[in-house]
Amino acid sequence: MTRAKRLFDLAVALLLLALLWPVLLVLILLLLAFEGRPVFYVAERMRTPHEPFGLIKLRTMRPAAYGTRATGVTGGDKSARMSRLHRLLRRCRADELPQLWNVIRGDISLVGPRPPLRVYVEAFPELYAEVLRSRPGITGLASLRYHATEERLLSACRSAEETDAVYRRRCVPRKARLDLVYQRHATPCFDLWLLVQTARTVLPQRRSARAVGPPRRVPAKGD
Template identity: 80%
Template sequence: MTAAKRALDLAVAILLLALLWPVLAALVLLLLLKEGRPVFYVAERMRTPHEAFGLIKLRTMRPAAYGTRATGVTGGDKSDRMSGLHRALRRSRADELPQLWNVIRGDISLVGPRPPLRIYVEAFPELYERVLRSRPGITGLASLRYHATEERLLSACGSAEETDAVYRRRCVPRKAALDLIYQRHAGPCYDLKLIAATAAGVLRPRSGRFRARARLRRVPATHDE
Protein backbone atom coordinates (compact mmCIF):
# COMPACT_ATOMS: atom_id res chain seq x y z
CA MET A 1 0.00 0.00 0.00
CA THR A 2 1.38 3.41 -0.97
CA ALA A 3 1.64 6.28 1.50
CA ALA A 4 -0.94 8.24 -0.52
CA LYS A 5 -3.47 5.40 -0.39
CA ARG A 6 -2.94 4.94 3.34
CA ALA A 7 -3.36 8.68 3.96
CA LEU A 8 -6.59 8.69 1.93
CA ASP A 9 -7.88 5.66 3.84
CA LEU A 10 -7.23 7.25 7.22
CA ALA A 11 -8.67 10.64 6.29
CA VAL A 12 -11.89 9.26 4.79
CA ALA A 13 -12.41 6.53 7.41
CA ILE A 14 -11.97 8.94 10.34
CA LEU A 15 -14.28 11.47 8.70
CA LEU A 16 -16.94 8.83 8.01
CA LEU A 17 -16.77 7.50 11.58
CA ALA A 18 -17.10 11.04 12.93
CA LEU A 19 -20.18 11.62 10.77
CA LEU A 20 -21.80 8.18 10.99
CA TRP A 21 -21.22 7.12 14.60
CA PRO A 22 -24.81 8.13 15.58
CA VAL A 23 -26.12 5.89 12.76
CA LEU A 24 -23.89 3.02 13.88
CA ALA A 25 -24.94 3.49 17.52
CA ALA A 26 -28.61 3.47 16.51
CA LEU A 27 -28.14 0.27 14.48
CA VAL A 28 -26.34 -1.41 17.38
CA LEU A 29 -29.20 -0.49 19.71
CA LEU A 30 -31.81 -1.66 17.19
CA LEU A 31 -30.07 -5.01 16.71
CA LEU A 32 -29.73 -5.41 20.47
CA LEU A 33 -33.42 -4.78 21.03
CA LYS A 34 -34.74 -6.76 18.05
CA GLU A 35 -32.27 -9.63 17.75
CA GLY A 36 -30.34 -9.73 21.02
CA ARG A 37 -26.68 -10.48 21.51
CA PRO A 38 -24.18 -10.70 19.94
CA VAL A 39 -24.46 -7.50 17.93
CA PHE A 40 -21.11 -7.78 16.19
CA TYR A 41 -19.63 -10.65 14.20
CA VAL A 42 -15.90 -11.05 13.64
CA ALA A 43 -15.26 -13.09 10.49
CA GLU A 44 -11.90 -14.56 9.50
CA ARG A 45 -10.77 -13.14 6.17
CA MET A 46 -7.46 -13.13 4.30
CA ARG A 47 -5.40 -9.97 3.94
CA THR A 48 -2.69 -11.77 2.00
CA PRO A 49 -2.55 -15.36 0.72
CA HIS A 50 -0.98 -16.37 4.05
CA GLU A 51 -2.19 -13.77 6.56
CA ALA A 52 -5.67 -13.70 8.12
CA PHE A 53 -7.42 -11.01 10.17
CA GLY A 54 -10.77 -10.47 11.88
CA LEU A 55 -13.26 -8.52 9.73
CA ILE A 56 -15.79 -6.73 11.93
CA LYS A 57 -19.44 -6.62 10.84
CA LEU A 58 -22.84 -6.06 12.37
CA ARG A 59 -24.45 -9.46 12.87
CA THR A 60 -26.84 -10.34 10.05
CA MET A 61 -27.62 -13.94 10.97
CA ARG A 62 -29.03 -15.54 14.06
CA PRO A 63 -26.29 -16.75 16.44
CA ALA A 64 -26.94 -20.40 15.61
CA ALA A 65 -25.53 -19.72 12.16
CA TYR A 66 -22.17 -19.06 13.74
CA GLY A 67 -22.06 -22.12 15.95
CA THR A 68 -19.41 -23.73 13.77
CA ARG A 69 -16.52 -22.48 11.69
CA ALA A 70 -17.69 -20.84 8.47
CA THR A 71 -17.22 -23.12 5.49
CA GLY A 72 -18.39 -20.94 2.63
CA VAL A 73 -20.22 -17.87 1.46
CA THR A 74 -23.82 -17.03 2.30
CA GLY A 75 -26.50 -18.21 -0.11
CA GLY A 76 -30.18 -19.06 -0.18
CA ASP A 77 -29.51 -22.07 2.02
CA LYS A 78 -28.99 -19.68 4.96
CA SER A 79 -31.96 -17.41 4.28
CA ASP A 80 -34.02 -18.89 7.13
CA ARG A 81 -31.38 -17.62 9.55
CA MET A 82 -31.96 -13.98 8.54
CA SER A 83 -34.70 -11.67 9.77
CA GLY A 84 -36.10 -8.72 7.83
CA LEU A 85 -33.75 -6.43 9.74
CA HIS A 86 -30.78 -8.60 8.82
CA ARG A 87 -31.72 -8.46 5.14
CA ALA A 88 -32.17 -4.68 5.28
CA LEU A 89 -28.71 -4.26 6.80
CA ARG A 90 -27.17 -6.42 4.07
CA ARG A 91 -29.10 -4.71 1.28
CA SER A 92 -27.99 -1.25 2.43
CA ARG A 93 -24.48 -2.48 3.32
CA ALA A 94 -24.94 -0.84 6.72
CA ASP A 95 -23.63 -4.05 8.29
CA GLU A 96 -20.20 -3.06 6.94
CA LEU A 97 -19.93 0.23 8.86
CA PRO A 98 -17.76 -1.33 11.62
CA GLN A 99 -15.21 -2.18 8.93
CA LEU A 100 -14.12 1.45 9.06
CA TRP A 101 -12.28 0.38 12.20
CA ASN A 102 -10.53 -2.32 10.15
CA VAL A 103 -9.47 0.43 7.74
CA ILE A 104 -8.05 2.58 10.55
CA ARG A 105 -6.17 -0.44 11.92
CA GLY A 106 -4.71 -1.09 8.47
CA ASP A 107 -6.30 -4.52 8.02
CA ILE A 108 -8.01 -3.37 4.84
CA SER A 109 -8.32 -0.33 2.60
CA LEU A 110 -11.43 1.60 1.66
CA VAL A 111 -11.08 0.36 -1.93
CA GLY A 112 -9.80 -3.00 -3.08
CA PRO A 113 -10.90 -6.60 -3.62
CA ARG A 114 -13.28 -7.91 -0.98
CA PRO A 115 -11.25 -9.92 1.55
CA PRO A 116 -11.83 -13.59 0.75
CA LEU A 117 -12.43 -16.61 2.95
CA ARG A 118 -9.45 -18.85 3.61
CA ILE A 119 -11.01 -21.86 1.86
CA TYR A 120 -11.22 -20.02 -1.47
CA VAL A 121 -7.68 -18.65 -1.20
CA GLU A 122 -6.47 -22.20 -0.59
CA ALA A 123 -8.61 -23.51 -3.48
CA PHE A 124 -7.35 -20.87 -5.96
CA PRO A 125 -3.83 -20.07 -4.73
CA GLU A 126 -2.40 -18.73 -8.00
CA LEU A 127 -5.41 -16.51 -8.64
CA TYR A 128 -5.46 -15.00 -5.16
CA GLU A 129 -1.68 -14.60 -5.17
CA ARG A 130 -2.34 -12.01 -7.89
CA VAL A 131 -5.55 -10.51 -6.51
CA LEU A 132 -4.20 -10.01 -2.99
CA ARG A 133 -1.24 -7.99 -4.19
CA SER A 134 -3.80 -5.20 -3.63
CA ARG A 135 -4.88 -4.56 -0.04
CA PRO A 136 -8.47 -5.84 0.34
CA GLY A 137 -11.15 -3.18 0.72
CA ILE A 138 -14.69 -2.37 1.80
CA THR A 139 -15.70 -1.53 -1.75
CA GLY A 140 -14.13 -1.87 -5.18
CA LEU A 141 -14.71 -2.43 -8.86
CA ALA A 142 -15.90 -6.01 -8.35
CA SER A 143 -18.20 -4.97 -5.50
CA LEU A 144 -19.83 -2.30 -7.63
CA ARG A 145 -20.12 -4.28 -10.85
CA TYR A 146 -20.79 -7.79 -9.64
CA HIS A 147 -22.43 -7.62 -6.21
CA ALA A 148 -26.02 -7.71 -7.49
CA THR A 149 -25.26 -10.62 -9.85
CA GLU A 150 -23.50 -12.56 -7.10
CA GLU A 151 -26.40 -12.00 -4.72
CA ARG A 152 -28.89 -13.20 -7.36
CA LEU A 153 -26.88 -16.32 -8.17
CA LEU A 154 -26.30 -17.34 -4.56
CA SER A 155 -29.81 -16.56 -3.32
CA ALA A 156 -31.15 -19.18 -5.73
CA CYS A 157 -29.03 -21.93 -4.14
CA GLY A 158 -30.80 -24.38 -1.87
CA SER A 159 -27.88 -26.04 -0.11
CA ALA A 160 -24.43 -25.19 1.19
CA GLU A 161 -22.90 -27.48 -1.42
CA GLU A 162 -24.72 -25.75 -4.28
CA THR A 163 -23.83 -22.31 -2.92
CA ASP A 164 -20.16 -23.26 -2.73
CA ALA A 165 -20.15 -24.76 -6.23
CA VAL A 166 -21.84 -21.73 -7.80
CA TYR A 167 -19.52 -19.34 -6.00
CA ARG A 168 -16.42 -21.21 -7.14
CA ARG A 169 -17.60 -21.60 -10.73
CA ARG A 170 -19.42 -18.31 -11.41
CA CYS A 171 -18.25 -15.73 -8.88
CA VAL A 172 -14.59 -16.29 -8.07
CA PRO A 173 -13.28 -15.95 -11.67
CA ARG A 174 -15.46 -12.97 -12.55
CA LYS A 175 -14.71 -11.03 -9.37
CA ALA A 176 -11.00 -11.77 -9.68
CA ALA A 177 -10.95 -10.47 -13.26
CA LEU A 178 -12.53 -7.20 -12.11
CA ASP A 179 -10.15 -6.97 -9.15
CA LEU A 180 -7.19 -7.30 -11.51
CA ILE A 181 -8.58 -4.55 -13.73
CA TYR A 182 -8.79 -2.34 -10.62
CA GLN A 183 -5.21 -3.27 -9.77
CA ARG A 184 -3.98 -1.89 -13.09
CA HIS A 185 -5.83 1.42 -12.67
CA ALA A 186 -5.44 1.85 -8.90
CA GLY A 187 -4.59 5.31 -7.59
CA PRO A 188 -6.04 8.00 -5.30
CA CYS A 189 -8.22 9.54 -8.03
CA TYR A 190 -9.66 6.18 -9.09
CA ASP A 191 -10.24 5.23 -5.45
CA LEU A 192 -12.18 8.47 -4.90
CA LYS A 193 -14.26 7.71 -8.01
CA LEU A 194 -15.16 4.25 -6.67
CA ILE A 195 -15.93 5.64 -3.19
CA ALA A 196 -18.24 8.24 -4.77
CA ALA A 197 -19.97 5.57 -6.87
CA THR A 198 -20.46 3.42 -3.76
CA ALA A 199 -21.90 6.35 -1.78
CA ALA A 200 -24.27 7.20 -4.64
CA GLY A 201 -25.48 3.60 -4.78
CA VAL A 202 -26.12 3.49 -1.01
CA LEU A 203 -27.84 6.88 -0.74
CA ARG A 204 -29.89 6.64 -3.94
CA PRO A 205 -29.93 2.98 -5.03
CA ARG A 206 -31.56 3.42 -8.47
CA SER A 207 -29.96 6.64 -9.63
CA GLY A 208 -26.76 5.71 -7.80
CA ARG A 209 -26.52 2.44 -9.69
CA PHE A 210 -26.89 4.30 -12.97
CA ARG A 211 -24.23 6.82 -12.00
CA ALA A 212 -21.87 4.13 -10.83
CA ARG A 213 -22.15 2.29 -14.13
CA ALA A 214 -21.70 5.50 -16.09
CA ARG A 215 -18.54 6.37 -14.17
CA LEU A 216 -17.12 2.88 -14.34
CA ARG A 217 -17.66 2.63 -18.10
CA ARG A 218 -14.81 5.11 -18.44
CA VAL A 219 -12.41 2.41 -17.34
CA PRO A 220 -11.06 0.77 -20.52
CA ALA A 221 -12.20 -2.82 -21.00
CA THR A 222 -9.57 -5.49 -21.47
CA HIS A 223 -9.49 -9.20 -22.17
CA ASP A 224 -9.31 -9.80 -18.38
CA GLU A 225 -12.82 -8.47 -18.00
Protein backbone atom coordinates (compact mmCIF):
# COMPACT_ATOMS: atom_id res chain seq x y z
CA MET A 1 0.00 0.00 0.00
CA THR A 2 1.34 3.43 -0.96
CA ARG A 3 1.65 6.21 1.58
CA ALA A 4 -0.93 8.29 -0.34
CA LYS A 5 -3.49 5.44 -0.24
CA ARG A 6 -2.88 4.93 3.49
CA LEU A 7 -3.39 8.63 4.23
CA PHE A 8 -6.54 8.66 2.10
CA ASP A 9 -7.88 5.62 3.97
CA LEU A 10 -7.22 7.22 7.36
CA ALA A 11 -8.79 10.55 6.42
CA VAL A 12 -11.94 9.03 4.94
CA ALA A 13 -12.35 6.39 7.67
CA LEU A 14 -12.06 8.99 10.45
CA LEU A 15 -14.50 11.28 8.65
CA LEU A 16 -17.02 8.46 8.17
CA LEU A 17 -16.73 7.41 11.81
CA ALA A 18 -17.34 11.00 12.90
CA LEU A 19 -20.43 11.19 10.71
CA LEU A 20 -21.83 7.69 11.23
CA TRP A 21 -21.20 6.94 14.91
CA PRO A 22 -24.85 7.84 15.81
CA VAL A 23 -26.04 5.32 13.19
CA LEU A 24 -23.69 2.68 14.57
CA LEU A 25 -24.87 3.37 18.11
CA VAL A 26 -28.52 2.95 17.07
CA LEU A 27 -27.73 -0.34 15.34
CA ILE A 28 -25.89 -1.61 18.43
CA LEU A 29 -28.88 -0.72 20.63
CA LEU A 30 -31.28 -2.43 18.21
CA LEU A 31 -29.20 -5.60 18.21
CA LEU A 32 -28.98 -5.56 22.00
CA ALA A 33 -32.74 -5.06 22.32
CA PHE A 34 -33.88 -7.64 19.77
CA GLU A 35 -31.04 -10.14 19.47
CA GLY A 36 -29.02 -9.81 22.67
CA ARG A 37 -25.31 -10.30 23.10
CA PRO A 38 -22.81 -10.53 21.53
CA VAL A 39 -23.30 -7.51 19.30
CA PHE A 40 -19.98 -7.78 17.49
CA TYR A 41 -18.51 -10.68 15.58
CA VAL A 42 -14.77 -10.98 15.01
CA ALA A 43 -13.92 -13.30 12.13
CA GLU A 44 -10.48 -14.47 11.10
CA ARG A 45 -9.58 -13.24 7.64
CA MET A 46 -6.31 -13.13 5.71
CA ARG A 47 -4.50 -9.86 5.04
CA THR A 48 -1.74 -11.68 3.13
CA PRO A 49 -1.43 -15.39 2.25
CA HIS A 50 0.30 -15.94 5.60
CA GLU A 51 -0.97 -13.11 7.81
CA PRO A 52 -4.41 -13.34 9.50
CA PHE A 53 -6.29 -10.62 11.35
CA GLY A 54 -9.64 -10.18 13.11
CA LEU A 55 -12.31 -8.59 10.89
CA ILE A 56 -14.90 -6.78 13.00
CA LYS A 57 -18.58 -6.86 12.02
CA LEU A 58 -21.96 -6.39 13.64
CA ARG A 59 -23.34 -9.84 14.37
CA THR A 60 -25.95 -10.77 11.77
CA MET A 61 -26.49 -14.38 12.71
CA ARG A 62 -27.55 -16.16 15.87
CA PRO A 63 -24.74 -18.18 17.43
CA ALA A 64 -24.45 -21.77 16.25
CA ALA A 65 -25.92 -24.47 18.45
CA TYR A 66 -23.66 -25.78 21.19
CA GLY A 67 -21.18 -28.28 19.78
CA THR A 68 -21.73 -27.08 16.20
CA ARG A 69 -18.75 -25.59 14.43
CA ALA A 70 -19.78 -22.62 12.29
CA THR A 71 -17.34 -22.37 9.38
CA GLY A 72 -17.23 -21.30 5.77
CA VAL A 73 -19.12 -18.65 3.87
CA THR A 74 -22.77 -17.90 4.52
CA GLY A 75 -25.31 -19.72 2.37
CA GLY A 76 -28.93 -20.74 2.52
CA ASP A 77 -27.99 -23.47 5.00
CA LYS A 78 -27.52 -20.73 7.63
CA SER A 79 -30.67 -18.73 6.84
CA ALA A 80 -32.56 -20.13 9.83
CA ARG A 81 -30.07 -18.38 12.10
CA MET A 82 -30.82 -14.94 10.63
CA SER A 83 -33.64 -12.67 11.78
CA ARG A 84 -35.31 -9.92 9.77
CA LEU A 85 -33.01 -7.38 11.43
CA HIS A 86 -29.97 -9.47 10.51
CA ARG A 87 -31.08 -9.65 6.86
CA LEU A 88 -31.74 -5.90 6.74
CA LEU A 89 -28.26 -5.13 8.07
CA ARG A 90 -26.72 -7.45 5.50
CA ARG A 91 -28.78 -6.05 2.64
CA CYS A 92 -27.62 -2.48 3.26
CA ARG A 93 -24.14 -3.64 4.38
CA ALA A 94 -24.53 -1.77 7.67
CA ASP A 95 -22.98 -4.76 9.44
CA GLU A 96 -19.66 -3.69 7.93
CA LEU A 97 -19.52 -0.27 9.60
CA PRO A 98 -17.20 -1.50 12.40
CA GLN A 99 -14.66 -2.40 9.71
CA LEU A 100 -13.77 1.28 9.62
CA TRP A 101 -11.79 0.47 12.76
CA ASN A 102 -9.95 -2.23 10.78
CA VAL A 103 -9.09 0.46 8.22
CA ILE A 104 -7.75 2.79 10.91
CA ARG A 105 -5.65 -0.03 12.37
CA GLY A 106 -4.22 -0.77 8.92
CA ASP A 107 -5.64 -4.29 8.64
CA ILE A 108 -7.51 -3.42 5.46
CA SER A 109 -8.04 -0.55 3.04
CA LEU A 110 -11.28 1.13 2.07
CA VAL A 111 -11.00 -0.33 -1.44
CA GLY A 112 -9.53 -3.69 -2.38
CA PRO A 113 -10.42 -7.38 -2.61
CA ARG A 114 -12.60 -8.67 0.19
CA PRO A 115 -10.39 -10.39 2.80
CA PRO A 116 -10.76 -14.16 2.33
CA LEU A 117 -11.10 -16.99 4.81
CA ARG A 118 -7.95 -18.98 5.56
CA VAL A 119 -9.48 -22.20 4.17
CA TYR A 120 -9.83 -20.70 0.68
CA VAL A 121 -6.38 -19.11 0.72
CA GLU A 122 -4.93 -22.53 1.54
CA ALA A 123 -7.06 -24.19 -1.14
CA PHE A 124 -6.06 -21.68 -3.86
CA PRO A 125 -2.55 -20.57 -2.84
CA GLU A 126 -1.34 -19.39 -6.26
CA LEU A 127 -4.53 -17.44 -6.96
CA TYR A 128 -4.56 -15.64 -3.62
CA ALA A 129 -0.83 -14.99 -3.78
CA GLU A 130 -1.74 -12.71 -6.70
CA VAL A 131 -4.99 -11.29 -5.32
CA LEU A 132 -3.53 -10.43 -1.90
CA ARG A 133 -0.75 -8.38 -3.40
CA SER A 134 -3.40 -5.66 -2.96
CA ARG A 135 -4.42 -4.78 0.58
CA PRO A 136 -7.92 -6.21 1.19
CA GLY A 137 -10.74 -3.68 1.46
CA ILE A 138 -14.27 -3.02 2.66
CA THR A 139 -15.44 -2.64 -0.92
CA GLY A 140 -13.98 -3.16 -4.35
CA LEU A 141 -14.67 -4.00 -7.95
CA ALA A 142 -15.58 -7.63 -7.19
CA SER A 143 -17.83 -6.55 -4.30
CA LEU A 144 -19.76 -4.23 -6.56
CA ARG A 145 -19.94 -6.41 -9.64
CA TYR A 146 -20.39 -9.87 -8.15
CA HIS A 147 -21.99 -9.42 -4.72
CA ALA A 148 -25.59 -9.85 -5.90
CA THR A 149 -24.73 -12.91 -7.98
CA GLU A 150 -22.84 -14.47 -5.08
CA GLU A 151 -25.77 -13.87 -2.73
CA ARG A 152 -28.17 -15.49 -5.21
CA LEU A 153 -25.95 -18.53 -5.77
CA LEU A 154 -25.22 -19.17 -2.09
CA SER A 155 -28.75 -18.50 -0.85
CA ALA A 156 -29.94 -21.44 -2.96
CA CYS A 157 -27.59 -23.85 -1.15
CA ARG A 158 -29.12 -26.08 1.49
CA SER A 159 -26.06 -27.55 3.20
CA ALA A 160 -22.63 -26.38 4.30
CA GLU A 161 -21.04 -28.78 1.83
CA GLU A 162 -23.08 -27.43 -1.08
CA THR A 163 -22.35 -23.84 -0.08
CA ASP A 164 -18.62 -24.56 0.07
CA ALA A 165 -18.63 -26.36 -3.29
CA VAL A 166 -20.54 -23.56 -5.05
CA TYR A 167 -18.31 -20.90 -3.54
CA ARG A 168 -15.13 -22.70 -4.60
CA ARG A 169 -16.34 -23.48 -8.11
CA ARG A 170 -18.32 -20.39 -9.09
CA CYS A 171 -17.39 -17.52 -6.77
CA VAL A 172 -13.68 -17.75 -6.00
CA PRO A 173 -12.40 -17.66 -9.63
CA ARG A 174 -14.83 -14.98 -10.81
CA LYS A 175 -14.18 -12.67 -7.85
CA ALA A 176 -10.42 -13.18 -8.20
CA ARG A 177 -10.60 -12.24 -11.88
CA LEU A 178 -12.29 -8.94 -10.98
CA ASP A 179 -9.85 -8.32 -8.12
CA LEU A 180 -6.95 -8.70 -10.54
CA VAL A 181 -8.60 -6.28 -12.97
CA TYR A 182 -8.78 -3.77 -10.10
CA GLN A 183 -5.15 -4.45 -9.22
CA ARG A 184 -4.00 -3.63 -12.75
CA HIS A 185 -5.97 -0.37 -12.90
CA ALA A 186 -5.83 0.82 -9.27
CA THR A 187 -5.53 4.60 -8.96
CA PRO A 188 -6.82 7.14 -6.40
CA CYS A 189 -9.50 8.20 -8.88
CA PHE A 190 -10.61 4.59 -9.43
CA ASP A 191 -10.78 4.07 -5.64
CA LEU A 192 -12.89 7.20 -5.26
CA TRP A 193 -15.21 6.07 -8.06
CA LEU A 194 -15.66 2.66 -6.41
CA LEU A 195 -16.46 4.31 -3.06
CA VAL A 196 -19.07 6.53 -4.71
CA GLN A 197 -20.61 3.54 -6.49
CA THR A 198 -20.71 1.63 -3.20
CA ALA A 199 -22.48 4.53 -1.49
CA ARG A 200 -25.03 4.61 -4.31
CA THR A 201 -25.82 0.92 -3.85
CA VAL A 202 -26.36 1.10 -0.08
CA LEU A 203 -28.06 4.47 0.30
CA PRO A 204 -31.77 4.84 -0.58
CA GLN A 205 -32.22 6.43 -3.95
CA ARG A 206 -34.64 9.32 -4.32
CA ARG A 207 -36.45 9.75 -7.56
CA SER A 208 -35.88 13.24 -8.84
CA ALA A 209 -38.84 15.58 -9.30
CA ARG A 210 -37.94 15.86 -12.97
CA ALA A 211 -38.04 12.10 -13.40
CA VAL A 212 -41.32 11.80 -11.57
CA GLY A 213 -42.83 14.84 -13.21
CA PRO A 214 -45.81 16.90 -12.07
CA PRO A 215 -49.05 15.08 -11.33
CA ARG A 216 -51.17 14.70 -14.40
CA ARG A 217 -54.31 16.75 -14.59
CA VAL A 218 -57.40 14.59 -14.54
CA PRO A 219 -59.72 15.79 -17.29
CA ALA A 220 -63.07 16.98 -16.05
CA LYS A 221 -66.24 15.92 -17.74
CA GLY A 222 -66.84 18.00 -20.83
CA ASP A 223 -63.07 18.74 -21.44
